[in-house]
Amino acid sequence: MKIFGENVFNEAVMRERLPKTTYKSLTKTIEEGLPLDPGVAEIVANAMKDWAIEKGATHFTHWFQPLTGITAEKHDSFISPTKHGLVAMEFSGKELIQGEPDASSFPSGGLRATFEARGYTAWDCTSPAFLKEDAGTLTLCIPTAFYSYTGEALDKKTPLLRSMQTLSKQALRLLRLFGNTSTTRVTSTVGAEQEYFLVDKKLFDKRMDLMLTGRTLFGAMPPKGQELEDHYFGSLKTRVAAFMHELNMELWKLGVLAKTQHNEVAPGQFELAPIFGTTNIATDHNQLVMDSMKKVALRHDMVCLLHEKPFAGVNGSGKHNNWSMSTDDGHNLLDPGPTPHENFQFLTIICAVVKAVDDYAELLRVSAANPGNDHRLGANEAPPAIISIFLGDQLTDIFSQLQNGGLSRSLQGEKSASGVKTLPAFRKDSTDRNRTSPFAFTGNKFEFRMVASSQSISGPNVVLNLIIAEVLSQFADRLEQATDFDQTLQEILKETAKNHKRILFDGNGYSEEWVEEAAKRGLPNISSTVDAALVLMRQSTIDLYEKHKVLNRTELESRYEINLEQYSKQINIEALTMIDMAQHQIIPAAIKYSTQLANSIIAIKSASSAADVSVQEELLNALCSTLVSLKANLTTLEEDVQVANAMTNDAYEHGVYYRDVVFKAMEALRHDGDKLETIIDADIWPLPTYAQMLFML
Incomplete structure (x- = not known):
């Protein structure tokens, strides 16, 4: 396909445009993780500039990922003044490798004050530069890391790159013990499936809650939701298909391996899935996916909603983070092979993953925490807030064998039995799938299904890289000191299978019985973002991050403050939006309709004293009593928000108040607003309904 990667300064473009020695030096830096030769930057910058200008670009930007969870960019033109009032198009090596945005204007959790504005962006040469199109103009985007004047990471990219380094280091230690001397680097790989909703823009523009918060704060359930299960994998509507086609074109130009698209479970909900890639590039690509979805949707008079729960009562959206590890010579370390019970390197790595997820389940839960995900986790659509692992029949059987001290078999899939002679026969997979599991082995990777649809995948993958690197280091420490390697390895595998079997669960993760069973097993169940944030401040967490040089104490404290601050701010915005909608839209509509009903009753009685107006009176009474209740609850919410805004407590107590008091008032x-919607005349009700938004595409 000619368009694929046409807007990417990729390896093929570099090979064509860079001198051979420069190309070799840069690729060595990328492939082996070596320091960048400063002399290379000047040559690369000039080639990159010429390529971008030939494509039509006039500006460049350092494209980075601050702690807002989205991307940021400041555009500079290539022009530089020359004599006689003319300009030349220039781009230096210094401009390529370093930028200086205002660090105090992004979330920093106290790392930067307003008077401490200096921050730096640094070129991440491991992720290719690309051209992004906006309103017909192209801008050269240079992926960068972002850190403060004092060196602390202020972004999502820096800790991700650090975590990838430590994972490679610890994985190589283990591979060497198994006799692998050829691999020089191990990278984590990710494919992030992205769920989203589409709504008609005309309807979106009439919903202040969607515009300001990304979710509906009022809305009664329609007569039809998702109960017929007819939307999932259904045929695409023409309008949606046109959107998806253009989205694919845009993503393919950017080198994003967009592969699968389909209707999701809820009406108005869809999914895009890419082919997996190296984690830092996959993270960049997922940001481009979300950005492109929003822009392309607008061209089709639709709006893309990435909130985890934009509509109450129907499925919300998440990301399925498919994580694995690969060597630089092309081997997937989570590929079990035909007889996994004989593949001890694979079993050691699987055991490391199981132990890591059990030991650091709460940290993994933190990585998927945000206010929107609090609405979703634990509902009948998404994994519960309890972390567990689904290994499937084959690996579960092997773990049972390990607990008993011996390995003798690997279960194999049977032949399919459709009962129809003309259908092709094939061998089934060795295990079923479990879509209720938050962390499931799916053949050669683990699918972390808890990740929130609107968040960067950087955070969850930092944690996965880090905790698995830590357990790999524990295993390597023991094996390197072992006098009998085979015996020590058997001890590690058996201990892991015995000590961490509590985390393994292959049943229905949506059931109440599992919640009770998980509590008996001692598995943590952190239901809210507020409580999840506390895990970041534990000494054990700080020790883990500092041991592997992923984040230091100060950087972790900043994340703790930012997580809680963003939670409180989000709930505050939602509460104020509800207050505004109730005061200026819902109450006036209720008064208007109640007046119509009252006038109707008076008019009918005056025309005929014997006329039965009980229906009108019943409606009027129900409306008025609900309106009184709504006004009382509105006053309570206003008072609660005032108290919250006046609080000077620490970030955690502030978050607890928003969760336990403000949110309950909301x-x-x-409840009253949605009840009024079911009473008031549709011609008077001021908000587009769920039926309109979910089914009018």
């Missing part, structure tokens, strides 16, 4: 107000 729920009470919503």
